[in-house]
């Protein structure tokens with residue numbers, strides 16, 4: 194029953210491996226064009242959260258991440274038994290949160306490298322852990338909506 198922790202471990206491994214590769218093969222600020230005017234690999238560091246908010250507030254990030262991890266593990270043990278989608282989304286959030294936590298703990302900054310320009314807006318440079326977090330949160334919203342529909346449907350059928 195603990196296969197979803199394995200998903201989190203795999204996400205952490207891929208995230209840390211990708212960050213390690215970026216650090217080893219690219220200079221800070223170096224940019225590799227993948228798709229001209231759309232997708233670049235740019236070696237970037239962020240001491241804050243999304244969009245660089247709360248720059249340098251590491252203690253805050255440690256506390257928030259520990260709260261997020263405890264909350265996710267609690268929900269996994271309590272609710273994820275019968276709900277595969279919920280279990281997967283929680284493991285994505287767990288993997289993403291821990292992935293960035295490792296950077297914050299050992300590097301005091303987060304390594305970012307996915308650089309997308311979407312309709313002339315240069316989206317903040319992010320990493321695999323961020324992607325796992327956004328996918329995990331999005332899936333939780335979808336799982337909740339599906340659950341709502343099922344509950345309502347169930348009541349309507351009675």
Ligand SMILES: CCC[C@@H]1OC(=O)[C@@H](C)C[C@H](C)CCCCC(=O)CCC[C@@H](CC)/C=C/C=C(\COC)CC[C@@H](O)[C@@H](O)C[C@H](O)CNC1=O
Nearest residue numbers: 239242243244245254290293303305317318319323324326
């Ligand atoms: C994804 C959450 C950010 C991630 O949170 C974490 O670590 C968690 C575990 C702990 C944080 C201390 C607390 C969450 C703060 C919430 C937040 O920030 C609002 C997010 C909204 C979201 C709506 C969709 C935007 C998403 C944006 C981005 C990600 O796009 C894929 C751009 C990422 C780049 O700014 C990149 O430099 C960020 C850097 O990697 C550090 N990452 C973090 O702080």
